[in-house]
Amino acid sequence: MFTHEMIASFNELETSLYNYISQHSEKVAYMRIRELADETHVSTATILRFCRKINCEGFSEFKVKLKMHLEGNKKTILKDARHSVTEFFDRTLKGDIEEDIREAAKLVNNADSVIFIGIGTSGILAEYGARYFSSLGKFSLYIKDPLFPVHSSLRYNSITIALSVSGETDFTVTHLNQMKQEGSKIISITNNKHSTIAKISDINIPYYVTEEWFENANITTQVPVLYILESMAHEIYKLNS
Structure with a gap:
């Protein structure tokens, strides 16, 4: 709800207001503007200025957006892990993912160097992919710093x-x-083929599983990514053999 640019624009009073809202969001969502002013020891004018800085016309709109934000962050009931894996393999058998993997393997096999990138959980898997490819004879690197x-x-x-x-x-x-x-050729592995990363890639391998979130963390299964990476590495090994 609060972007980096918004937070950077706050003055001292607005920052203290932001800190209070972050720590008491459930309570603030149902407070009147005067009640919030009394709790945070700021004026109602400061609160209204704060609302405008986060693209809200007034306090009422801010509370609506805050409630929507809280609703979206509610804990979810996690699916059985077998459901996500079965969902992926059912679609894999019906689709052309194996052909995508073979095409990607040919591209990698003809390259002189392979660089993996990603961040968060995807970064961990990118590092794993680089190690797995190297283990099967295609030396690869994982680079997490774009300035490296x-x-x-x-x-x-x-x-x-x-x-x-x-x-x-x-x-x-x-x-x-x-x-x-x-000048590097791009292969991407994403959850769908309509994303920005997929569109700027030479080859995109989508795996289409239902995304899952828990308290702002993306916990979507990564089993499909492991399958794709290991299958691609095996195809490269066969091409070299």
Whole structure:
């Protein structure tokens, strides 16, 4: 609900107001403006100015958005893990994911260098992918810092493999755009093919499982990503053999 730019624009009083709202959001959602002013020791004018800074016309609109935000963050009932895995493999058998994996493997096999990128859980899997590919004979690197210096000899005829559940992670999009401008071919593994990362990739492998969230954390199963990475590595090994 509060972006980095919004928080950076707050003055001292607005910052104290932001801190109070963050710690008492359930309570604030049902308070009157005067009650909030008394609790936080600021004027109602400060609260209204705060609301405008976060793109709300007034306190009433702010409370509506706050309630929607709280509703969206409610704890969810987690599905049985077997459901997510079965969902993926059912779709895999009916789709053309194996062909996508073979095409991606050919692209990787013809490359001189392979670079994995990703952040969060996808970053952990990107590091795993680099290790797994290297174990099967295709030396690969995981780079998590977009400012990490990559020598031109590594960028030449290189493949970048990007992992992202949403396909919209700003960090990964920025990193991927940089690698693309430097001449690297792009393979992405995302949860759908209509995301930004998928659109700027040379090959996208979507796996389509229902996304799950728990207290602002994306807990969507990553079993499909492991399957795709390991299948691709096996295809590369067969091509080399």
